[in-house]
Amino acid sequence: MNANCNLPAGSFSSKTVPLRFLVHALPDMKSPRILSMMALQVVAALAVSVSARDSSSGSVVTFQHPADTVLRTDNGTYGPEVEEFHYYYDQFPIGLAVSSKGRLFACYTRGSYSYTLGEAVNKTAEAPYPSAALNLPVAQLNTTFNTIPFGSANSTHLISVQAIYITPSTPNRPETLWALDTGRPSIVAADGSPTMPYAQPGGPKLVAISLANDSIYATYTFPASVHFPASYMNDLRFDLRPTTTASGQGVAYIADSSNEGRNGFIVVDLGSRACWRRLTNHPSVLRVYDNVPSYQGRAFYVRQAGGMPVGYLREGLDGIQISPCGRRLYYSPLTSPYLYSVPTANLLVPPEDDPLVELMAAGNVSTHGQRGGFANGFEGDSQGWVYQLMPEQNAIYYFDPADLQVHTFVRDPRIIWPDSAAVGEDGYFYMNINQLPYQPMWNDGVDGRVKPGAVLRAKIPNGGSKITGLG
Known part of the structure; x- marks a missing residue:
């Protein structure tokens, strides 16, 4: 039996490696100068390791900083420069939108927050909006x-806004901030x-x-x-x-991501006000059963x-993004590594117009393969790139329909x-950064978030910009 099996939880066995072994393990180099330099690096690394001891346990610290190693390391960055654009000191955000004139809007899911939709008034503060x-x-709320709790039925005031989106001005409507109100605030039960x-x-x-008035x-x-x-x-x-x-006023596509429903x-239809569901409980919109993600290198459970x-x-269908031509809608559940799409014609x-529409939609769902992890929200640009927010990787990926592959943006x-x-x-x-895995609702009521939250931004390559042709 391995002796380490008898160690108490959290203990590790370590052995001192003799210096002579490390020297003999060096490659057979013909250059004495190269051999001497490598030997000096080994000795220096050993000196750092031996000198940096944990006073509480006596264990040898073998890595503290990239300067302490001769190995290749991951510095955690990729892509264009990331700028810190705005800071949230009052409320942690969920959604954001930026107008054609650079106005910044944010929304916040309601619990005890005093307002659910706001506009930035300077770099560090927002005010209720409108x-x-x-x-x-x-x-x-x-x-x-x-004895069964329900959200408010108030249709004239904002309850809990989950997402916002800005469409450009058209001959029929002004530049518009659209607010998606779930009507379901978070509350604390008696227990x-x-x-x-x-x-x-x-x-x-x-x-x-x-946004005009x-x-x-x-x-x-x-x-x-x-x-x-x-x-x-x-x-x-x-x-x-x-x-x-047929109404000539356009359409809105909305994702129902309920972690307890369908x-x-x-x-x-924004003109007739008719609305309907599509692909309810289709496998492509459902969560992965008992998914365990990893955030900042730690396995995560709620x-x-x-x-x-x-x-x-448990969230299902989450991120959605329409193509610049309007003919395809990309989407995925939060807890799935796969990217899907469906022709908007099927939505x-x-x-009541065709008894086969649901069958046709289900039959025309396309799978674009895995993307390299789970994704939260989506966004898109004029190049047709489908951006996917990757909380496990601390990154933004994008799917390029031109080469059918996923790439890292930043x-x-x-x-x-x-x-x-x-x-x-x-x-x-x-992008909004809100440290969601550290919120109290997922951590025994303990709020581990550290203010401020933030809006970060990065320049899109190749002249990519906002999709305006759908407005």
Whole structure:
């Protein structure tokens, strides 16, 4: 039996390697000068190792800094320079959007936060948007029916905005900030465990805000047959071209990522206000069972307060991105290594118009293979690149339809859970960083996040910019 099997948990066996062994192990070099230099490197490394001892355990520290080793190391970076653009000191963000004039907007899932949609007023602060009065007060976020908690049914005020997106001005509408309100705030139960009330009609909604006068000009709500009580709307994209729908007002595609319900797409005709579901519970939109990701080199499990059992991330369909031509929608669950797409033609037909539309959509789902990890949100640019936010890799990858491969755009140790992104008309890629794996809801009620959160940005190569042709 290996003697190490008898060691207590957390203990390790180590042996001192004689210097003569290391010298003899050097390659058979004919140059005395090379041999001498390598021997000196070994001696120097040993000196560093021996001199750097952990006073508490006496173990030898063999690596502290890249300067202490002759080995190749990973510095954690790749791609263009990453700039720190904005800092969040009050509330940790979820979504962001950047207007054509450089205005920065952010949204925040509600618990105790005082507002759920804001605009940056300087580099380190935001203010409620479009006004504090339109952000529903915390005391009114939820209610109870027969002891079952439900989110507010308020359709005129913002409850908990999960995602935002900006579309350019068109002949039919102004430059618009679209806010996706889940209607499901996070609350703390009597036993101290976090919970999310069910949605009720009126609360979940899509809100259109004119950036010309900062006012709401349209609100879309959903019937219970399309948005279920356990639904959770996560992200959205648009095709506002007049030829896209019979109404001539365009369409919104919304991802339902619920970790407790039925995943799939919600499609909204912005002119007729009709809405329907597509690919509900199709294998391509479902989570991987009991996925265990790794963040900052540590295996991750969800640990909730209140004596809840150890759990897993359960979100299904998460990131979505429409192609510049509007003919294909890319997507994936949060807990899947695969990238999928479906022709938008299979999403645009209302179910009452063709009894085969669901079968056709399911039959036309394409798999683009694995991307090298799990992805959170998506974004796209005018080149057709499909950006995927990779929280395990502290990176942003992109799928290039031109070569059918996934590539790394940028990687940086500061990218600790990129939660959402926006490509600006200025040619920059903006991303929200919110340290989500350290939030109290996933860590026994302990908040391990360190302020500030941040917006980082990097310049897109090849002149890539925001997709405006769908506006």
